[in-house]
């Protein structure tokens with residue numbers, strides 16, 4: 001596995017190669033990322049993983065500085081997973097001049113759900129993903145479903161700019177107690193780590209109620225949020241949405257998603273569960 005840090009070295013490594021499958025990451029990789037690499041590998045293309053903590057998608061007071069940089073361990077994991085090439089640029093390599101041209105995700109999406117609490121976040125994600133696609137020119141790109149709204153933003157980016165990239169979605173991997181794997185789980189204290197599974201349980205309770213036939217989505221979401229608050233979480237949102245469009249769920253909808261974001265101590269976690277109902 002080759003590791004490159006510059007655009008020139010990336011281009012040289014890609015010259016003459018088949019079009020790749022890429023797995024964009026911010027590093028600090030866990031088994032969930034490895035499963036995305038494995039999914040990419042199943043599509044038969046050389047796999048390129050990028051490792052870049054993108055300052056554009058972090059707001060003031062967020063965790064850009066403390067986000068764990070673990071390049072050596074990440075490369076070992078990627079090599080073991082069969083990744084062919086790693087692109088790990090410095091900020092000055094990705095943004096050699098101020099990035100004054102950016103993608104503006106429409107407000108209805110950019111300011112919804114996580115975007116309401118992270119202004120500019122999805123513009124930053126869409127901008128760096130477009131740059132990564134331009135640099136790597138992959139045939140396929142793989143993203144995790146844990147970042148469900150991000151996946152939606154990227155699918156729309158690809159659709160509306162006619163980008164020749166197939167987007168694949170990898171399932172969320174969970175710890176044995178249900179906690180969704182996330183690089184940010186490492187911020188949790190031992191006590192918070194035990195408590196953290198409450199987020200998934202709250203969303204799963206909403207899922208069960210819907211599967212039993214309940215359709216008052218707002219009340220279900222509000223109840224889940226109240227339970228989390230009573231347990232000591234600061235809740236950004238719990239919401240039931242259409243899984244295809246992220247619009248408000250309709251009582252007759254058959255593909256839904258329950259999404260939640262909440263903070264325990266200083267650690268903000270997100271999670272979601274999809275629901276497929278009989279038509």
Ligand code: PAF
Pocket residue numbers: 024025026052054057125128129147150
């Ligand atoms: O999901 C992530 O790790 C990041 O948001 C991404 C897609 C690599 C863009 O920086």
